[in-house]
Amino acid sequence: MNGQNRAIAVFGAYGHTAAFVLGELRRRGRMPLLVGRDAARLHSAAQAHPGAQVRVASAADPASLDRALSDAAAVVNCAGPFSDTALPVVDAALRAGIPYLDVAAEQAVTVETFQRRASQARDAGVVVAPSMAFYGGLGDLLASVAMGDWPDADDITIAIALDSWRPTRGTRETVRRNAGRHLVFTGGRLTPPSGPPKTGEWRFPAPLGVQEVTELSTADQVTISRHLRVPEIRVHINQAPLRDLRDPATPPPTPADADGRSAQTFLVDVVARRAGARRRATASGRDIYAVTAPIVVEATVRILDGRVRAAGVAAAGELFDAADFLRALDPAHLTFTGPDRRL
Numbered sequence: 001m002n003g004q005n006r007a008i009a010v011f012g013a014y015g016h017t018a019a020f021v022l023g024e025l026r027r028r029g030r031m032p033l034l035v036g037r038d039a040a041r042l043h044s045a046a047q048a049h050p051g052a053q054v055r056v057a058s059a060a061d062p063a064s065l066d067r068a069l070s071d072a073a074a075v076v077n078c079a080g081p082f083s084d085t086a087l088p089v090v091d092a093a094l095r096a097g098i099p100y101l102d103v104a105a106e107q108a109v110t111v112e113t114f115q116r117r118a119s120q121a122r123d124a125g126v127v128v129a130p131s132m133a134f135y136g137g138l139g140d141l142l143a144s145v146a147m148g149d150w151p152d153a154d155d156i157t158i159a160i161a162l163d164s165w166r167p168t169r170g171t172r173e174t175v176r177r178n179a180g181r182h183l184v185f186t187g188g189r190l191t192p193p194s195g196p197p198k199t200g201e202w203r204f205p206a207p208l209g210v211q212e213v214t215e216l217s218t219a220d221q222v223t224i225s226r227h228l229r230v231p232e233i234r235v236h237i238n239q240a241p242l243r244d245l246r247d248p249a250t251p252p253p254t255p256a257d258a259d260g261r262s263a264q265t266f267l268v269d270v271v272a273r274r275a276g277a278r279r280r281a282t283a284s285g286r287d288i289y290a291v292t293a294p295i296v297v298e299a300t301v302r303i304l305d306g307r308v309r310a311a312g313v314a315a316a317g318e319l320f321d322a323a324d325f326l327r328a329l330d331p332a333h334l335t336f337t338g339p340d341r342r343l
Helices: 016-027 039-046 062-068 082-096 107-124 134-147 169-177 220-225 239-246 288-305 322-329
Strands: 008-011 032-036 053-056 074-077 100-102 127-129 155-162 184-186 189-191 199-204 209-215 233-238 265-274 277-286 335-337
Touching (some): 016 032, 016 039, 016 169, 016 288, 053 062, 062 082, 074 288, 082 100, 082 127, 100 288, 107 127, 127 288, 134 155, 134 220, 134 265, 155 199, 184 220, 184 233, 199 233, 209 239, 220 233, 233 239, 277 288
Parallel strands (some): 008 032, 008 074, 032 053, 100 127, 155 233
Antiparallel strands (some): 184 189, 199 209, 209 233, 277 335
16 A cells, blocks of 8 residues: 555544544545544544544553554644653654654643654654644744745744634643743753743734734744754744633634634744844734644645655754745635745
8 A cells, every 4th residue: 555545644533633634634635544542532533534444542552553553654643732642652653664743832842852752763764743733833834934045043033913712621731731841942042931921012914013922932942943043033922812821711712614713813923033134924814723734734745745855853844845835825724925025
C-alpha cells in the first residue's frame, strides 16, 4: 500500500479540534484512521466518516500505539494535554518510520520535543512537526514571510486579536497544567519571565486599529527561535479574549456555520524589524480551533508529497515555503497579506 492510499492516523480523534482535522482530511481525499483510548467515543466519531478504521490505543501503552500506527502514512496528535501524549506518540511514529505532527499550544511541550527528540528524528530521517496549529504554526509561517530575504532581524512581534475566546475543556486543562511554566524569548534565549506580563498598545491593520494588548507566552516563541536569527520574539494579545479565558463561566465554542466553526474571529499581525526597516505579514479568519485543521492537514499532505526542506524536528517555516503554504490556505480558510515595506 503506497503513501497516497494509506490512512492518516489522528490520535485523540474524538476531541474538538480533531473533528475539524478529520473533516479536512476527508475534504482533501485522505482517509483518516481514528485512534484514541476511549473505544465508545472513537466509534461515535467514526460515524461521520464511513469506511474509516478505529483503533484503541493509549499514550501510556507503547505496544498499543505500535499496533495503531502499524500501517499509517502519518500521525496527527490532537490529544491534549500534550505533556502526557506528545513524546510517547513521537516515539511511536519514529518506531513506525512515519511523520508526526501535533497541534500543541503547550510551550513547554514544544521545547521538550525539539530538545529531546531532535537527534532521533534526524537519524531516522522522519519529520516531526510540533505545534502545527494556530499557536506555533501560523505565527511561525507569518514570521518567515515577514523576514523574507533578511538573514536576521532585530526583533519579531506577533500581535493577536481575537474578538472573543470560548475555550474548550482541553484549553482550560492546558492553562491549568501550564501555570508557572511560561517562557519568553529575549536576549537570544528562552527564559522564565522576569515579572508579570507587560501591557501596552498595538496598532492593528484596519478596521481594528489601536488595541490594548498584554504579553502572551506561546509556542510561536519556540518554533520561530529554532530557525530564524532574531534575539527578541514578543507575542501580544488583546484584552477581550483574556477576560473570556479567565472567566470560569465562559461557555465552550458552539457551531455558527455549516462547517461547524464558531463565530469567533481572529487576526494575527506579525512585524519583523531590522536596522530601522519593518516588514509585516498578517492572516485573518474565523475560529482558532477550526483553522488549525487546514494548517496541520496541509502540512501533512506536503510532507507526504515530499514538499519539505528538512527532516527531523522542525518548525513550519523551516519545513515549507511559508508564502506558498499560506497562499494555499487563502481564501478558503484565512486571508493572508504579505509584507508591506512601506511600514
